[in-house]
Amino acid sequence: MQINSAIDASEYADVAALYWQGFGGKLDLVLGPEHKARAYISAALNPDHLICARDQKGQITGIAGFQTGHGSLLKGNFGHLVAIYGGFGAAWRALTFMLLNSPFSGGSFVIDGIVVAQEHRGKGVGTALIEALAREANRKGYDRMQLEVIDDNIRARMLYERRGFMKVGGMSLGILRHVFGFRRTITMQRQLR
Numbered sequence: 001m002q003i004n005s006a007i008d009a010s011e012y013a014d015v016a017a018l019y020w021q022g023f024g025g026k027l028d029l030v031l032g033p034e035h036k037a038r039a040y041i042s043a044a045l046n047p048d049h050l051i052c053a054r055d056q057k058g059q060i061t062g063i064a065g066f067q068t069g070h071g072s073l074l075k076g077n078f079g080h081l082v083a084i085y086g087g088f089g090a091a092w093r094a095l096t097f098m099l100l101n102s103p104f105s106g107g108s109f110v111i112d113g114i115v116v117a118q119e120h121r122g123k124g125v126g127t128a129l130i131e132a133l134a135r136e137a138n139r140k141g142y143d144r145m146q147l148e149v150i151d152d153n154i155r156a157r158m159l160y161e162r163r164g165f166m167k168v169g170g171m172s173l174g175i176l177r178h179v180f181g182f183r184r185t186i187t188m189q190r191q192l193r
Helices: 010-033 034-044 078-100 125-139 154-162 172-182
Strands: 002-004 048-056 060-067 109-116 144-151 165-174 184-191
Touching: 002 125, 002 184, 010 034, 010 048, 010 060, 010 078, 010 172, 034 078, 048 109, 048 125, 060 125, 060 144, 078 154, 109 125, 125 154
Parallel strands: 109 144
Antiparallel strands: 002 048, 048 060, 060 109, 144 184, 165 184
16 A cells, blocks of 8 residues: 555546545535536645555555645635536535534644545555554644544544544534534544654
């Protein structure tokens, strides 16, 4: 397995497809249908905030995005939304994401999301991506990493706990639970120094 942050623009669609595989079930009502969602993700992708796992043939098997004070995995703006969904579609989507997003926590390196291709799960790809994120966070001078995980995603929570993350809080989605399909997120942190 190879871990690196370099991707070619020709791979944006592959990254978008993998991102959708991991998060499409939660984002379908807001970003769907799938072909539009994948187009938006490709357009909004920020490769400077992405780490990829690759197999021996160089195919992407997993991705991990992160957020710092300098940006996040998806740097989409209203113009990206308008280009894909039109004016009205862009407006309500932007409002929905504004309601969901929490402001960047400047003291933490925030993990935007980790997705491992279905056929590569259970092979250590997620663990390798988490450790690559820890190295990147250290390189950038952060003392801790933080992430949000859906409260009933037990498999992901167990992985994060094995990698040194501890629960430090949580958030209820309130009425947005009907849009995203889950009720709560758990905030977890891992000290790096």
